[in-house]
Amino acid sequence: MEALQTIFEHRTIRKYKNIPVEKAKLDNILEAAIRTSTTGNMQVYSIIVTQDVERKKELHKIHFSQNMVLEAPVILTFNADFNRFNQWCKQRKAIPGYDNFLSFFTASIDALIAAQNATIAAEAQGLGVCYLGTTTYQAQKLIDFFHLPQSVVPVTTLVIGYPDENPPLVDRLPAEAVVHYEQYDENTTEKINRLYAEKEALEETKQLLETNQLETLAQIFTQNRYPKAMNIDFSKLFLEVINKQGFMNQ
């Protein structure tokens, strides 16, 4: 089954060829996003397509200068977006009540599952993608860059292009780390040790510890990659953005 194969063979692509994405393929990707389920069929999200080389250079800076933003020919920014829906309500004698956190989260769900449909549509057509986690960190800068109006908040970004690398499948924890049957299965000390044993024994992990001069792989996350102070700073910023865009009336 080709759809399953596409999903099972997913790899994040960080190097791209200097080849444009054909319009027909991009149109399929956008159509795939549009066909995704949305809450009450309200379609409360939007997608901004960036292909202009000069504008990609600006986006590249906003996204912490990650190379794939320069290399990949197409950047899709996905927004939680009640702006259009609210405008429609106002033009139709209806008073919108979507200026609250629940509505922001509802719109985020629409945007995020649409992004994953776009991902599969890209991969099924021989393209590669990478999600940019910097989107929420830099939400205000993206709002300024795209001139996003009230009730619009960027929640994720995909870079898309032809892969210039063929990385192996990334390791995943055993299924029991993620899947629980009927009840939530407690994360006991023994279970945690078992779940992480394989990951911790990888050659890649040993090299990471050597390079970073740290004792455990977990410390690479808590001290280097996603440290508490950084999370709290970006957390404050993101909540401010959600509020400023008009989603915190409760």
Added chain:
Amino acid sequence: MEALQTIFEHRTIRKYKNIPVEKAKLDNILEAAIRTSTTGNMQVYSIIVTQDVERKKELHKIHFSQNMVLEAPVILTFNADFNRFNQWCKQRKAIPGYDNFLSFFTASIDALIAAQNATIAAEAQGLGVCYLGTTTYQAQKLIDFFHLPQSVVPVTTLVIGYPDENPPLVDRLPAEAVVHYEQYDENTTEKINRLYAEKEALEETKQLLETNQLETLAQIFTQNRYPKAMNIDFSKLFLEVINKQGFMNQ
């Protein structure tokens, strides 16, 4: 291309046959979810599989007694979940800093895009799905039902089974409602009128207005389906849940 076809033919299914989902198919769905990109490969989400008939009856009540929860043989509840990751950190001399809103949102992204991969894997195997928006409304009740520990918040639910209906494709707004090129294209009065013209002219819309005795389709959303007071109530509840589960330290 079969993957694209699966995506383009998506319909939400609300009636299910009384036939179980084969274990091999469910395993493919779960494996598809597990292969989805996750932030820093932290896999900070979890999935709870409900198949037990008695437990489905309880879930049915929690999800506002929507029939498909009873009919569909498999219910997957997707959680933003830092519990396992935090436990691992604590066992590995690392101090987790993931008790903030940014981390909750990061974990929600993991959970939501995994849910969409599960959706496509189900549909590619001849199954149908329906997302349950009631998940965020009833997050506290789901936490109680599944005994979810700290740092776990349910964000969406999929019901999965063999379709017992074959509904037509749902209407979507024209692509320009959702897709913007380079800059965000303002939602002017004229643009809104153009975008919604087709939807408002549907026979289905006319019947809805007749049944609900309302003047505009927008009023059906603001007065009947997603009224402001309900949104604000569920907004408060959901923020309380996020806080209580330990994601509001900033």
